[in-house]
Amino acid sequence: MSIRIAIVGYGNLGRGVESAIRQNPDMELCAVFSRRDPAAVALKTPGVPVVSTKELPDWKEKIDVLILCGGSATDLPVQTPLYAGDFNIVNSFDTHAKIPEHFASVDKAAKEGGRVAVISAGWDPGLFSLIRMISSACLPEGKNYTFWGRGVSQGHSDAIRRIKGVLDARQYTVPVEAAVEKVRNGEQPDFRARDMHTRECYVVAEEGADLARIEKEIREMPNYFADYNTSVHFISMEELKERHAGLPHGGFVIRSGKTGLAEENNELIEFRLQLDSNPEFTSSVLIACARAAARMAKEGQTGAKTLFDIPPAYLSPLSGEELRAHLL
Amino acid sequence: MSIRIAIVGYGNLGRGVESAIRQNPDMELCAVFSRRDPAAVALKTPGVPVVSTKELPDWKEKIDVLILCGGSATDLPVQTPLYAGDFNIVNSFDTHAKIPEHFASVDKAAKEGGRVAVISAGWDPGLFSLIRMISSACLPEGKNYTFWGRGVSQGHSDAIRRIKGVLDARQYTVPVEAAVEKVRNGEQPDFRARDMHTRECYVVAEEGADLARIEKEIREMPNYFADYNTSVHFISMEELKERHAGLPHGGFVIRSGKTGLAEENNELIEFRLQLDSNPEFTSSVLIACARAAARMAKEGQTGAKTLFDIPPAYLSPLSGEELRAHLL
Numbered sequence: 257m258s259i260r261i262a263i264v265g266y267g268n269l270g271r272g273v274e275s276a277i278r279q280n281p282d283m284e285l286c287a288v289f290s291r292r293d294p295a296a297v298a299l300k301t302p303g304v305p306v307v308s309t310k311e312l313p314d315w316k317e318k319i320d321v322l323i324l325c326g327g328s329a330t331d332l333p334v335q336t337p338l339y340a341g342d343f344n345i346v347n348s349f350d351t352h353a354k355i356p357e358h359f360a361s362v363d364k365a366a367k368e369g370g371r372v373a374v375i376s377a378g379w380d381p382g383l384f385s386l387i388r389m390i391s392s393a394c395l396p397e398g399k400n401y402t403f404w405g406r407g408v409s410q411g412h413s414d415a416i417r418r419i420k421g422v423l424d425a426r427q428y429t430v431p432v433e434a435a436v437e438k439v440r441n442g443e444q445p446d447f448r449a450r451d452m453h454t455r456e457c458y459v460v461a462e463e464g465a466d467l468a469r470i471e472k473e474i475r476e477m478p479n480y481f482a483d484y485n486t487s488v489h490f491i492s493m494e495e496l497k498e499r500h501a502g503l504p505h506g507g508f509v510i511r512s513g514k515t516g517l518a519e520e521n522n523e524l525i526e527f528r529l530q531l532d533s534n535p536e537f538t539s540s541v542l543i544a545c546a547r548a549a550a551r552m553a554k555e556g557q558t559g560a561k562t563l564f565d566i567p568p569a570y571l572s573p574l575s576g577e578e579l580r581a582h583l584l
Numbered sequence: 585m586s587i588r589i590a591i592v593g594y595g596n597l598g599r600g601v602e603s604a605i606r607q608n609p610d611m612e613l614c615a616v617f618s619r620r621d622p623a624a625v626a627l628k629t630p631g632v633p634v635v636s637t638k639e640l641p642d643w644k645e646k647i648d649v650l651i652l653c654g655g656s657a658t659d660l661p662v663q664t665p666l667y668a669g670d671f672n673i674v675n676s677f678d679t680h681a682k683i684p685e686h687f688a689s690v691d692k693a694a695k696e697g698g699r700v701a702v703i704s705a706g707w708d709p710g711l712f713s714l715i716r717m718i719s720s721a722c723l724p725e726g727k728n729y730t731f732w733g734r735g736v737s738q739g740h741s742d743a744i745r746r747i748k749g750v751l752d753a754r755q756y757t758v759p760v761e762a763a764v765e766k767v768r769n770g771e772q773p774d775f776r777a778r779d780m781h782t783r784e785c786y787v788v789a790e791e792g793a794d795l796a797r798i799e800k801e802i803r804e805m806p807n808y809f810a811d812y813n814t815s816v817h818f819i820s821m822e823e824l825k826e827r828h829a830g831l832p833h834g835g836f837v838i839r840s841g842k843t844g845l846a847e848e849n850n851e852l853i854e855f856r857l858q859l860d861s862n863p864e865f866t867s868s869v870l871i872a873c874a875r876a877a878a879r880m881a882k883e884g885q886t887g888a889k890t891l892f893d894i895p896p897a898y899l900s901p902l903s904g905e906e907l908r909a910h911l912l
Binding site: 276279280352355356359376381383386388390393394397400506515516522523524531532533536537540541544547562563565566567568569571573576579581583 | 600603604606607608628680683684687704709711713714715716717718720721722723724725728768834843844845849850851852853854855856857858859860861864865867868869872875890891892893894895896897899900901904905907908909911912
C-alpha cells in the first residue's frame with residue numbers, strides 16, 4: 257500500500273512536493289490543504305481534492321504524512337505543534353536560532369498524540385546539517401565551513417522588496433572564491449561574514465524613484481546587507497523576468513580536519529549542492545523524510561525527529577538487502 | 585565512563601585507530617591484539633598491553649567494542665563471524681561483491697551472541713555509500729558516479745609487487761578530468777572503466793630485470809590494469825621512499841538528478857574527500873562507528889549493521905540538544 261501524503265500550503269514548496277511525489281511510486285498525493293478558497297487553487301495533478309485547512313481534523317485517518325509547506329516566520333511555528341498531535345508531519349523549519357524551541361513544542365504535541373514529526377528537513381537545515389554533524393564526528397579535530405550560493409536568497413529578495421520605491425528584486429548570495437580556496441587548501445581561517453559571501457542585488461525601481469536612496473537603504477540594512485560587500489544593479493522589469501526568473505541555489509559544507517599522532521595530516525570533507533530549483537530539491541528531501549516518518553510511526557516511535565535521528569535506510573524505498581547489494 | 589576499545593591487528597589501520605582514539609576523550613584504548621609475538625609489537629601509547637589473539641576469550645567482559653583492523657581478503661571474513669558472538673565489533677570489510685554474504689554470516693553470529701557488529705565502515709564502503717544511498721533517495725530520477733583518487737591504491741600496488749623482478753611499487757588511481765566535468769555539467773553519460781580513471785604506476789625493479797616484460801605484465805593484468813589507460817614509470821628505491829612514502833587518497837561521489845513536472849531542472853549532489861592519510865581517515869570513521877555500536881548495544885540492539893542502519897547522531901559524542909543547537 258502506498259504512503260498517503262497530503263500537502264499544507266500550495267506555494268513554491270507545495271508545488272515542488274506535488275511534482276516530487278510523481279518520482280516516487282510508493283507515494284500518492286491524497287489532498288492539498290490551503291487557506292485560500294479551494295475553488296481558486298488549480299493543482300497540476302488531476303483528481304486530487306483541494307480542501308480548506310479548517311477541514312483537516314476530518315482527515316485524521318486518511319493521511320499517513322502531512323507535509324507542511326508554509327514559511328518559517330509565521331506559518332510553521334503555529335501549524336506544526338497544532339497538527340503534530342493528529343498527524344505524522346514533515347516540515348522545513350529553517351530559523352536556525354529557534355530550532356531548539358520549535359523542537360520542544362513539536363516534540364510535546366507529537367508525543368501526546370503518538371505521532372512522528374520530522375522537523376527542519378531540506379538542505380540547510382537538512383543535508384548540510386547531516387554532513388556538518390557526521391564529518392564533525394569523523395574528524396573531531398577540525399573546523400566546519402558553510403558557503404551558500406551562488407543562488408537566490410528569498411529572504412534577502414523580500415527584504416529589498418519592502419523598501420519604498422522598489423517594485424521587485426532578486427538577491428544572489430555568492431561565495432568568495434578566495435575564501436573557498438583557503439579552506440580547500442587545508443588552512444583553517446577565521447572569517448568575518450563579508451570574507452565568505454558577497455551579495456548581488458538586481459532591483460526594479462518605480463519610475464522616478466530615488467535610486468541613490470534605495471541603494472543606500474539596501475547597503476546599510478542591518479543583518480541582511482550591512483555586514484557584506486553588496487552590489488546593487490537597477491534593471492528593468494523585462495530583464496528581471498527574462499534573466500532572473502529561476503530559483504537556483506546551492507553551496508557547500510567543508511570540514512577541514514587533522515589526523516595523526518602529531519596531527520600532521522590534513523583531511524578534507526566537502527559536500528556540494530548545485531541546484532537549478534531550490535524549492536524542488538528541498539521538496540524531494542521532504543518526500544524522503546516523509547517515507548522515514550511513516551516507517552518510524554509504524555514501528556511505534558513518537559515525538560519530534562531531525563535527520564540526525566533517522567537511520568538513513570529509512571529514507572529509501574529499497575530494502576536493506578537491495579541497499580547493501582547495490583549502494584554499499 | 586569511557587568506551588573501552590580494543591584493536592585487533594596492528595598495521596596501518598590499527599595504528600590509525602590508536603591515534604584517532606586520542607582525539608576522542610570519551611574513548612580509551614584498553615588492549616591491542618596481534619598474531620605476532622606481543623613482545624615484538626611496540627605501541628605508540630604507553631601502558632596499553634599487547635596481547636595474543638588467542639587470549640581474546642578472556643577479555644569478553646573488559647571490552648566494549650573490538651575494532652578489527654585486518655584485511656578483507658583473508659582476515660576479516662574469518663575473524664568477524666568468529667568474534668561477533670562475544671564482542672561488539674566494527675570492521676572495514678571492503679570487498680563490495682561479497683558484502684551480502686559477509687553481512688549474513690556476521691549477522692547470524694552477532695544475533696546469537698546478543699552483540700552489535702558494524703561492518704563495511706570507512707569511506708568506501710562507508711561515507712561514500714551513505715552519500716550514494718541518501719542522494720539516491722532524495723533524487724530518485726538520476727545517476728550515481730563514483731570517482732576515486734588521486735590516491736594510492738594499496739591493492740593495485742600489491743598486485744604490481746607480486747610481479748617477478750619488482751622490488752616495490754606504488755599505484756595511483758587518477759580520475760579523468762574530462763569525465764568529471766561532463767558529470768558536473770549535468771550530463772548523465774555511460775562510462776567504460778577507462779573513461780573514468782587512469783592508473784599511474786611507479787615501479788622499482790631489480791637490477792638487470794627485463795623492464796619491457798614487467799611493463800607488459802602490468803598493462804595486461806586482467807581486472808587490475810587491462811581495462812584502463814595505464815602508465816608505468818621505473819624509478820629508484822630512493823625516489824620511491826622520498827616522493828611516494830605517504831598514503832594519500834580521496835575521490836568523489838556525484839549524483840546527477842532531475843526534478844520538476846517535466847524533469848526540466850538539473851540537481852547535482854557532490855561529496856568529496858581529500859585525504860593526506862587514507863588509513864588514518866578510515867580509522868577515524870571506524871572510531872565514530874564504534875561509538876554507535878556501543879550505544880546500539882546498550883539499547884539492546886543486536887546483529888550486523890552498516891552505516892545505512894545507524895541514526896547519525898549515534899556517531900557523535902554530543903547530545904541531541906547540543907547537535908540541534910550547534911550543527912542543525
